[in-house]
Amino acid sequence: MEFRDLKAQYQNYKPEIDKAIQEVLLDSNFISGKQVADLEEQLAQYVGVKHCVTCANGTDALTLMMMAWDIKEGDAVFVPDFTFFSSGEIVSSQGATPVFVDVDRETFNIDSVKLENAIQRTIAEGKFTPRVIITVDLFGLPANYPEIERIAKKYGLKVLEDGAQGFGGRIGDQVACSFGDAATTSFFPAKPLGCYGDGGAVFTNDDEVAKLLKSFRVHGKGDNKYDNVRLGLNSRLDTIQAAILKVKLQAFIEHELEDVNRVFQLYNEKLKNVVEIPVIPEGFYSSFAQYTLKLKSKEQRDELQAKLKEQGIPSMIYYVKPMHKQGAFSGLEFDERDFEVTNVLCDTVLSLPMHPYLSESEVEVIAESVKKILIK
Structure with missing residues (x-):
């Protein structure tokens, strides 16, 4: 028995997945092939946002948003205490300070009452400037966005939805990865929508943020990859993974x-x-x-x-x-x-x-x- 049976999924879609991989091999366009842009368009349409920018993994997706929002030393970012390490790691890696918040016992997601208390306490202490709330859609369940977004607006904070586990969840008719000011997900194989390696994506309705993300993910490129206008990362989703995800996305939806x-x-x-x-x-x-x-x-x-x-x-x-x-x-x-x-x-x-x-x-x-x- 498998904990998450990727073998059964592959056998179910073997002809389609094999064909998708073979097309990439024949084209030999392994980085930034057409399948990547196709996938981004399909993901943005499914989620219901203007832009999807893919990258190398879910941790990089979070990091890219920290960079786009210029999160740095002296800033405070509020993170659930019950989650995977990367949700807090990416805050410290930018020099900012994670402020951990307890979770709701029933849903496992960040407790909105304790979140507001933590924000008020951070403001009163005066050591750090509150900037962002990173929510986590733990185990597939969206966080309490109506309440979190109310709190964020009250204190002038941005909300970053960490949808690494939540892709496909929803509140009413609104789909996960469309909440807050931006959202991220992971395509790690065991995730609800997973590839056959690492992969990630950022979702946003902000044209300028999307432009920044596309620059950051390729070494801060400007007009071309040899025109580097800012410091960035090497964080691209490769074409084979995009081709696999296109097949899997249809299965996920169907x-x-x-x-x-x-x-x-x-x-x-x-x-x-x-x-x-x-x-x-x-x-x-x-x-x-x-x-x-x-x-x-x-x-x-x-x-x-x-x-x-x-x-x-x-x-x-x-x-x-x-x-x-x-x-x-x-x-x-x-x-x-x-x-x-x-x-x-x-x-x-x-x-x-x-x-x-x-x-x-x-x-x-x-x-x-x-x-x-x-x-x-």
């Missing part, structure tokens, strides 16, 4: 998003009276990068994971350590009382196999195993 939500419903039906299952607020829709349970204690979580492994059922812990406890941020000052929810979640969450190609019989096997282990 059935994968719907199928992964079908798996979510199956899990919920079988586990709702056994363990604490994911909560999707009314009006929200998740792309389910992960299906994550909350256990009663670290001991119960670790026992469940170990016994599932004995039965050949993979599981993962996202995340074992809060952002504020990462060694790379040890120079920052924190009050542990500000991260009560994240600290508990890191000890009690466990993610089960989750992907569009998971069959009902496989869900049954997994759910029955969870029941037998937890109900004693």
